[in-house]
Amino acid sequence: MIGTKCLPYLAALGLVLGGPAQATLPPLSPPQYGAYGPLILCEGDLSIAVEPNEAAHVVGSIFRIINDDYVVAATPALLPISSLASLGGTSKTDIIGLGNLTLAFRYRGELPPSGARDAIFAREGFRDGDVRYAISTQYASTSSDSLRSMLIIASPSFDGSEADKAILSRFRLDAVNPSACIRPAGFAAGKTDRGAAVFVESFEDSFYPGLYPAAPTDGPGYHCLNGVGFAFYAGERLRRPWQSLQVGQSHLMRSNVVVTLSGPVEPMRPTDPGDAREHPAGQLHGSGVTFYPSRGVGPPYAPPGVREDGSWLIELGKDKNSRLEIRFPAGDKALAGFALIERLEFVAPGDPRCGTAPR
Numbered sequence: 001m002i003g004t005k006c007l008p009y010l011a012a013l014g015l016v017l018g019g020p021a022q023a024t025l026p027p028l029s030p031p032q033y034g035a036y037g038p039l040i041l042c043e044g045d046l047s048i049a050v051e052p053n054e055a056a057h058v059v060g061s062i063f064r065i066i067n068d069d070y071v072v073a074a075t076p077a078l079l080p081i082s083s084l085a086s087l088g089g090t091s092k093t094d095i096i097g098l099g100n101l102t103l104a105f106r107y108r109g110e111l112p113p114s115g116a117r118d119a120i121f122a123r124e125g126f127r128d129g130d131v132r133y134a135i136s137t138q139y140a141s142t143s144s145d146s147l148r149s150m151l152i153i154a155s156p157s158f159d160g161s162e163a164d165k166a167i168l169s170r171f172r173l174d175a176v177n178p179s180a181c182i183r184p185a186g187f188a189a190g191k192t193d194r195g196a197a198v199f200v201e202s203f204e205d206s207f208y209p210g211l212y213p214a215a216p217t218d219g220p221g222y223h224c225l226n227g228v229g230f231a232f233y234a235g236e237r238l239r240r241p242w243q244s245l246q247v248g249q250s251h252l253m254r255s256n257v258v259v260t261l262s263g264p265v266e267p268m269r270p271t272d273p274g275d276a277r278e279h280p281a282g283q284l285h286g287s288g289v290t291f292y293p294s295r296g297v298g299p300p301y302a303p304p305g306v307r308e309d310g311s312w313l314i315e316l317g318k319d320k321n322s323r324l325e326i327r328f329p330a331g332d333k334a335l336a337g338f339a340l341i342e343r344l345e346f347v348a349p350g351d352p353r354c355g356t357a358p359r
Helices: 004-017 114-119 163-168 194-198 280-286 331-343
Strands: 032-036 039-043 044-050 057-061 062-066 071-080 096-097 102-106 132-136 147-154 222-224 226-234 238-239 250-254 257-262 288-292 311-318 324-329
Touching: 032 194, 062 114, 071 114, 096 163, 102 163, 132 163, 226 331, 250 331, 257 331, 280 311, 311 331, 324 331
Parallel strands: none
Antiparallel strands: 032 057, 039 044, 057 062, 062 071, 071 147, 096 102, 102 132, 132 147, 222 226, 238 250, 250 257, 257 324, 288 311, 311 324
């Protein structure tokens, strides 16, 4: 029982915290679906082909096409003509002709409410200041004073130059869409057609297409994680996110041992930039090492009759945004994790070993 002397303190605490009625909860994630190409997505009379080395990702009202080189996202909107770039715009790239009478208008307005809500979970291309375009999804023209059905298209690779045309030209305006067309707009409304059966929901597959390529990469190779890199060898496999997204965990696998790496969100940098020999593990003193004992035998943490491994969590970096986290099993499997830590090295921006990255 709470004493009466405690009530004033609890009331004050409620004022400080805002109370349950004023609590701000994070928005619920919309359903997310992913599928690998080849397939075709459509919105209105507009279509885009997803190639075999790419994935389609649907996040509420937003759909994205992802490959290792870039990600391009789109969300439908009803826009007034006045919100679009005019033929007398300030730059020749305010309107880009894509062929087949298709025009991409530079768009500097707000996202529709549905797109703004869902962009929280698909930020690439939809951050403040990002370059965006709008393409009509209607084959027939409409009057100049009406709203138009448009597709707002965004990509971190857009820079407002003629180079943006290479990605924008993938969107084709056709009077009749292909019969195999899949319409992402139907996902949230539960109106998916048979072609959408190739899509999987994110909770059904931890390596679903919205985050990961279809298959692991066999060693030897090199992998970078925002300022830090390491070599992986023959006999090892790497399951890493799409390079253009630069989000999600990476998993180094050898035999039955998996080492998982998370972060850093911002580039991890040496403490002394002038010391070319500095090792990332030297930042361990500013972070931590945690050992987690086994939680027991059998489900839900291990197969029946099998004891779950204990595990290690190694955190490198004092600042949480530029911190690299490494998890791996304990016991005789721990050697793989500690050996990987020794392989780490700082890498400079543009290091050719890091492969492709957004331009």
